Amino acid sequence: MFKIPRLLVMMFLQYFVQGAWNMVIGAVLAAYGLKEIVGSTYSVLGIATIISPLFIGMIADRFIASQKVMGILHILNAGVLFIIPNFVESGNIVGFLIMIFIVGLLFYPTTALANSVSFRHIDGVRWFPIIRVFGTIGFMIVGLILGYTGFSSSINSFLLASGASVVYGIYCFTLPNTPPTSRNKKFSIRDAMCLDALSLFKDKYFTIFMLSTFILMITKTAYSAYLPVYLPVLGLEPASMMQIAIATEVLFMFLLSFLLGRFGFKKIILFGAICWIIRCMMLSLAATSDGNMFFYIIGALLLQGICWDFFFTAGDIYVDKKAGPEIKAQAQGLRFIVSNGFGVFMAASVCGFINNRVVTEKTLPNAGPQWQEFWIYPAVVAAIVAVGFWYFFRDKDVIMTPKKVESE
Secondary structure, three states: OOHHHHHHHHHHHHHHHHHHHHOOHHHHHHHOOOHHHHHHHHHHHHHHHHHHHHHHHHHHHHOOOHHHHHHHHHHHHHHHHHHHHHHHHHOOHHHHHHHHHHHHHHHHHHHHHHHHHHHHHOOHHHHHHHHHHHHHHHHHHHHHHHHHHOHHHOOHHHHHHHHHHHHHHHHHOOOOOOOOOOOOOOOOHHHHOOHHHHHHHHOHHHHHHHHHHHHHHHHHHHHHHHHHHHHHHOOOOHHHHHHHHHHHHHHHHHHHHHHHHHHHHHHHHHHHHHHHHHHHHHHHHHOOOOOOHHHHHHHHHHOHHHHHHHHHHHHHHHHHHHOOHHHHHHHHHHHHHHHHHHHHHHHHHHHHHHHHHHOOOOOOOOHHHHHHHHHHHHHHHHHHHHHHHHHHOOOOOOOOOOOOOOOO
């Protein structure tokens, strides 16, 4: 009973935990004199994201109920998060990187599993956007808590994440039962290598979508990594300005199910990619536009709901529709690896190279033209994705109809 409310709480806690440690990790390291390893930290997390989600998804698809796997992983992760402050305070870089790598191994598979659990118990097109919006709310709430308590640059953020992870881990065992869909299937090397999920790439249109996602991560990473650097150059405070973007994400998440049912995946995902172009061009124009600077920045932030929900959240639903029932958990893990694993690892390198090469000044007016040029690059990347997706993606096999959901 009451599956939807329980899944809402699940998604809220999933992103509350993530925000508690991931949102401020760079600020924490800088505050303790470890700014030089911020890049290495994200690279390590990217590697962890590549390694674990498919394997954990295979376990959930074949051996252990998904909600139990999530509970175990979060409780284990709570222990690792609890001891990380010791390594930060002592300046033990090697120990910290090892611990954060383990955090990545334990945490990131649970994001894909949370999606998989949701899709097993709901009509994904109708309910998933609503459930997912509570993840955004969780991310907002923990951000406000970190700011109010002063934990945003303190190792106490890891302790907050640890405590929340324990609570969430215990809560996972109360979620609707999501048993393995392939429990009786004989185990093979194919299972260990997760080739069933990788076989989805035989579908031309699935491959086109995943390739589009991989490439668009350059644009997404340019925005998420360098907007907080860019806004202070313009005299704007990043934390308060970003709340505008998050608010629009909540709004469009509620509209997504209706719009998907009306327009289908191609038009919605394509429009999301187009809005990434518009967003980056507005950020570029803001760099050298004194009178209209604030207008362009607000416009770029207001596009967050369309840019994120229409492309990435709609993509989660598309992947669920394409995957067979026996590999849904692996499929969500595969999408996460392509975007947040290989995608982020590649995008961080590309964006870092471009920014270091183009932006050499720290203040206006000299920095203005440089930032204007910088934002053109991710806009061009998004344009390439949009044109390629429009021309090559013609999947008509995914039907937007309600599905029969499982009972407990």
